[in-house]
Amino acid sequence: MPSGDARRASTWISLAIGGFLATQVLVPLRGVIAPRVDTRADFSWSMYSHSYRCQAKYADRNGPFDAFAELKRRADAPLLLHREALVPWHHWLCGQHGGAVTATVRCAVDFAPAADLVPPGGDLCRLP
Amino acid sequence: MQAAVDRWGAKWSAFWFAEGSPQALAAFRIVFAVALLEDLRNSAGLCRYAIEGGYHWPYLSGWPLLSPQQFYALFAAQAGLGFLLLVGLRTRLAAAGLFLLQGWVLWADRLNFRNHGYLFWMICGILAVSPAGSALALHRRPSASVRLTAQRLIAAEVTIVYLWAAIQKVHPAYLSGRVLGEILGQPDQALWLQPAAWAVIAVELALPVALWVPRTREVAALVGLAMHAAFALTLNIYGFSLAMVGSYVLFLAPDGHLPFARKSTPS
Numbered sequence: 001m002p003s004g005d006a007r008r009a010s011t012w013i014s015l016a017i018g019g020f021l022a023t024q025v026l027v028p029l030r031g032v033i034a035p036r037v038d039t040r041a042d043f044s045w046s047m048y049s050h051s052y053r054c055q056a057k058y059a060d061r062n063g064p065f066d067a068f069a070e071l072k073r074r075a076d077a078p079l080l081l082h083r084e085a086l087v088p089w090h091h092w093l094c095g096q097h098g099g100a101v102t103a104t105v106r107c108a109v110d111f112a113p114a115a116d117l118v119p120p121g122g123d124l125c126r127l128p
Numbered sequence: 129m130q131a132a133v134d135r136w137g138a139k140w141s142a143f144w145f146a147e148g149s150p151q152a153l154a155a156f157r158i159v160f161a162v163a164l165l166e167d168l169r170n171s172a173g174l175c176r177y178a179i180e181g182g183y184h185w186p187y188l189s190g191w192p193l194l195s196p197q198q199f200y201a202l203f204a205a206q207a208g209l210g211f212l213l214l215v216g217l218r219t220r221l222a223a224a225g226l227f228l229l230q231g232w233v234l235w236a237d238r239l240n241f242r243n244h245g246y247l248f249w250m251i252c253g254i255l256a257v258s259p260a261g262s263a264l265a266l267h268r269r270p271s272a273s274v275r276l277t278a279q280r281l282i283a284a285e286v287t288i289v290y291l292w293a294a295i296q297k298v299h300p301a302y303l304s305g306r307v308l309g310e311i312l313g314q315p316d317q318a319l320w321l322q323p324a325a326w327a328v329i330a331v332e333l334a335l336p337v338a339l340w341v342p343r344t345r346e347v348a349a350l351v352g353l354a355m356h357a358a359f360a361l362t363l364n365i366y367g368f369s370l371a372m373v374g375s376y377v378l379f380l381a382p383d384g385h386l387p388f389a390r391k392s393t394p395s
Contacts, residue, residue, distance in 0.1 A: 010145060013277065017144055021284060028292040042241045045292035048363065050299075051307045071183060071239070075176040080239070085185065092183050110301035 036109040037117060038083045053114070054081040054107040060097040067093060067103075081107050083117050090118070094125035101125055143280060148384035150262035150274045152377050154216065155386060156282065157260040159374030161214035164226070164248055165207060167367030171233070171245055172203045178236035185238040193236055202229050213255070216265025223255035244368040250285060251371070254278050263389075276384055283378045287336040294332035302329070312362055331355050339379040349376040 031044025036052075058067040071080070080089055086105065093101050101124045108114040118124060177184065180193035194202060206229050212222035230249040233240060258278030262271035301307050305321030308314075308328070314321060331351055338348035353376070356369035377386070 010141065014140065014144065017277070017281065020281070021288075024285060024288045028296075031292075032295060040241070042238065043243075043246060044296065045243055045289050046296040047243045047293065048311050049293070049296035049302060049307070051301055051310050071177075074179070074182060075174055075239075085238070088185055089183065110299060111306055112301075 036082075037107050037115050040079055040082045040085060051110050052079065052081065052107060053111075054105070055114075056081060056103065056105045058093070058101060058103045060101050065097075081105060081117065086117055090124040090127070099125045144277050146276045146280075146383075147273045148276045148279075149381075149386075150259045150271055150384060151264065151386040151389050152381035152384045153258060153260045153274075153276075153279045153282075154263035154265065155377045156279075156374050157216070157219065157255060158214055158264060159377075160251060160255070160371050161210050163367040163370035163374060164252075165210040165214070166370065167244065167248065168203055168206055168210065170367065171242070172200070174242060175233045175236075175240040175245070177239035178233045183239075187235050187238055191236055194232075202232065205229060216261045217267050219261025219265060220256055220258075223252050223258075223260070227252040227256050244365075247285075247289060247368065248371065251282060254281050254285075274384070276382075279378050279384060282375060283339075286372060286375045286378075287339070289372075290332045290336045294329050297325070297329050297332070328355065339376065342382075345379050349380060352376060 028041075028044035028046075030039065031041030031046050034041060036050055056067065058065055068080070080086065090101070090103070102121055103118055103124055104120045105117040106114040106120075107117055118127070176199070178194055179196055179199045184193065206226060209222040209225045209229070212218055213226065227249065230245065230252055234245050234249050255278065259271065259274040260278065261267070262274050264270070297303075297307075302325055303322070305317065305323075305325045308325045309317060309321045312321075332355075335348055335352050338344040339352070341348075353373050356365075356373045359365045360369045381387070
């Protein structure tokens with residue numbers, strides 16, 4: 001018969017195990033439910049499961065520029081072309097380019113028709 | 129009702145708190161350490177967004193970023209800790225250190241995210257509170273019996289990874305073979321791509337069950353080994369593949385006893 005302390009310890013360990021497993025089962029659900037143009041769905045074990053074909057063109061007052069040059073210098077360009085990733089990214093770009101950045105970002109996920117991730121040609125710095 | 133709860137609780141305890149040999153977990157620890165060391169070079173290249181400067185997309189605002197010197201020192205420290213994990217010196221401390229350092233990089237910036245790194249981080253966390261250094265280790269005599277909780281937990285995690293990886297692939301583009309063709313750099317729709325795509329999904333769906341069933345676990349391990357060998361050779365995924373294949377020992381020796389080491393365990 002386990003002692004009270006041992007039983008309490010086992011209860012806490014059981015709760016930790018249950019919580020861990022529930023997290024591991026539930027968190028990846030987002031990667032299945034949410035549209036892939038909206039989220040990269042981190043923590044969902046989606047490696048090598050989807051195809052992304054994206055085109056992104058950015059321009060500021062001086063004309064077109066390579067928006068990803070700074071990122072590519074640091075490491076392999078990360079998969080940024082999802083709506084949730086583009087919001088903070090565009091906010092940063094607007095700061096870097098003094099406002100008035102326009103873009104066309106289109107992605108076809110899993111060979112579906114391409115979708116616009118931002119209003120085509122619109123001023124990103126005026127988006128909410 | 130109470131009887132059912134008690135029965136279920138007893139089964140839960142019998143599974144998670146069973147006692148057995150630490151040998152299987154220790155064997156996994158060794159293979160995992162090799163996989164982690166192999167992955168470090170990759171990871172150091174892909175995770176440089178943890179270095180301060182330029183654009184960042186943090187999971188948690190205020191998470192400290194690293195200077196370039198700190199970043200490379202952190203990876204050098206991981207190599208040292210990985211070696212300790214490999215040989216079984218200060219195993220828990222090494223795993224805890226790896227958990228902290230890998231976690232720092234993982235959580236520093238969302239641009240760093242890699243599923244492989246996420247798995248490695250979680251396994252380091254489990255090993256940090258496990259008796260993985262109680263066998264096949266340099267610094268101490270092996271223990272005869274330990275709780276198998278960590279062994280079961282890593283096996284459960286591997287099961288979940290396979291299951292979700294399979295579910296993520298069940299969509300028309302993958303089933304047609306086109307996604308696999310693109311990943312493998314085969315833009316022309318080769319005839320073998322569709323059967324290969326179906327085979328990957330079938331294996332990833334079957335392994336979570338077959339690895340747990342005594343009658344099928346050995347065949348499952350061989351099939352999984354073949355699949356990961358294919359991943360390693362075609363996609364250059366070495367560390368992750370090795371870690372996943374290394375985990376099969378946890379299924380093949382559910383009581384923790386390695387067949388060839390059974391007699392050497394002290395009583």
